[in-house]
Amino acid sequence: MSKIEIIQGILDANEATATGNRAVFDKNDCLAVNVMSAPGAGKTSFILRTIEALSADTRIGVIEGDVVSTVDAEKVHDVAQAVIQINTKGMPESCALVADMVHVALQRMPIEDLDLVLIENVGNLLCPTEFDLGEHLKVVITSTPEGHDKPLKYPVIFAQADALIINKADLLPYVDFDMEEFTRTVRNLNASVQFFPLSCKTGEGVAEWATWLRDQRQRR
Amino acid sequence: MHEYGVTESIIRIVEDKAKEAGVTKVTSIHIVVGALTGFVPDCIRFYYDTMSKNTIAEGATLEFEELPLRLRCRSCADVFEPITREWKCPACGAPEIDIEGGRELYIKEMEVS
Numbered sequence: 001m002s003k004i005e006i007i008q009g010i011l012d013a014n015e016a017t018a019t020g021n022r023a024v025f026d027k028n029d030c031l032a033v034n035v036m037s038a039p040g041a042g043k044t045s046f047i048l049r050t051i052e053a054l055s056a057d058t059r060i061g062v063i064e065g066d067v068v069s070t071v072d073a074e075k076v077h078d079v080a081q082a083v084i085q086i087n088t089k090g091m092p093e094s095c096a097l098v099a100d101m102v103h104v105a106l107q108r109m110p111i112e113d114l115d116l117v118l119i120e121n122v123g124n125l126l127c128p129t130e131f132d133l134g135e136h137l138k139v140v141i142t143s144t145p146e147g148h149d150k151p152l153k154y155p156v157i158f159a160q161a162d163a164l165i166i167n168k169a170d171l172l173p174y175v176d177f178d179m180e181e182f183t184r185t186v187r188n189l190n191a192s193v194q195f196f197p198l199s200c201k202t203g204e205g206v207a208e209w210a211t212w213l214r215d216q217r218q219r220r
Numbered sequence: 221m222h223e224y225g226v227t228e229s230i231i232r233i234v235e236d237k238a239k240e241a242g243v244t245k246v247t248s249i250h251i252v253v254g255a256l257t258g259f260v261p262d263c264i265r266f267y268y269d270t271m272s273k274n275t276i277a278e279g280a281t282l283e284f285e286e287l288p289l290r291l292r293c294r295s296c297a298d299v300f301e302p303i304t305r306e307w308k309c310p311a312c313g314a315p316e317i318d319i320e321g322g323r324e325l326y327i328k329e330m331e332v333s
């Protein structure tokens with residue numbers, strides 16, 4: 001009986017694939033955004049609003065990580081330049097997208113003709129934090145009915161976010177969501193995150209987000 | 221939840237390392253898991269039983285070592301393990317922190333025969 005030292009990250013293979021994906025995005029001058037939230041916070045609605053706001057001068061592709069259905073992909077189909085549905089059905093690890101799924105999606109996408117790729121991750125605040133997809137930006141959506149204590153329960157995803165969308169702002173008068181408390185809690189975990197309160201229902205606040213995203217693209 | 225993929229990856233790494241070292245049997249695997257990762261050891265064990273069948277590591281014992289959550293104060297750089305859910309620096313009282321430890325997930329070593 002003897003011991004062999006290993007010291008190898010269990011997710012190293014995913015990291016390597018993610019790095020490869022990022023190189024493909026970079027080579028094609030395409031900004032990749034990983035959109036994450038709890039189920040129903042508004043990822044699909046947010047992607048539709050983002051396309052609406054930017055499509056005049058930006059060619060946008062979408063990767064949909066809906067677990068079992070094609071509902072979200074169908075909604076996006078008419079407005080995006082290209083939509084690839086990743087069906088995670090049958091894959092036991094369907095609680096998050098992994099880099100390999102994006103790698104496969106990229107082979108079916110006209111990536112050289114796109115300026116922006118929005119990736120809708122699986123609705124989950126825990127698992128997606130473990131899997132880098134090769135994106136440039138992580139966008140996390142919290143919707144106001146979820147309550148302002150989410151960052152304390154899922155600190156990692158809030159610590160990682162580049163932008164934090166506070167969706168369903170139209171519901172603020174009806175729900176118990178303390179905006180100040182929420183932003184302070186997130187700030188304590190993440191010094192550089194940008195906040196965007198908005199409503200995918202009314203469209204209020206979407207322009208500010210779109211301006212920021214356009215600016216991120218131009219900086220690269 | 222994503223333990224299936226993680227288990228697959230553990231077996232692949234162990235098989236590679238065993239082959240490299242020219243050993244024929246892996247009897248135990250030592251895995252380090254940070255408190256923040258959300259991986260459930262029992263769930264990995266559950267998958268491992270079936271997925272390791274007919275591999276060099278079939279039936280190996282999985283030992284998990286959990287590393288604690290550690291935070292670093294952005295004001296005074298003190299590193300601490302929080303006791304309550306309110307993450308405040310015990311040295312200076314500041315609430316602004318960065319996550320320093322607790323996200324680890326790696327295979328440390330294996331026992332072979």
Ligand SMILES: Nc1nc2c(ncn2[C@@H]2O[C@H](COP(=O)(O)OP(=O)(O)OP(=O)(O)O)[C@@H](O)[C@H]2O)c(=O)[nH]1
Pocket residue numbers: 037038039040041042043044045046072122123167168169170171198199200201202
């Ligand atoms: N009131 C209000 N409802 C919204 C808003 N944004 C989205 N919704 C509604 O919230 C529900 C979920 O929205 P989706 O965009 O499907 O959310 P999702 O995160 O993509 O959901 P999953 O993909 O199932 O996780 C839908 O009924 C939307 O119409 C908003 O700003 N205000």
Ligand SMILES: [Mg+2]
Pocket residue numbers: 043044045072120
């Ligand atoms: Mg959706």
Ligand SMILES: [Zn+2]
Pocket residue numbers: 293294295296297298309310311312313314
């Ligand atoms: Zn301090």
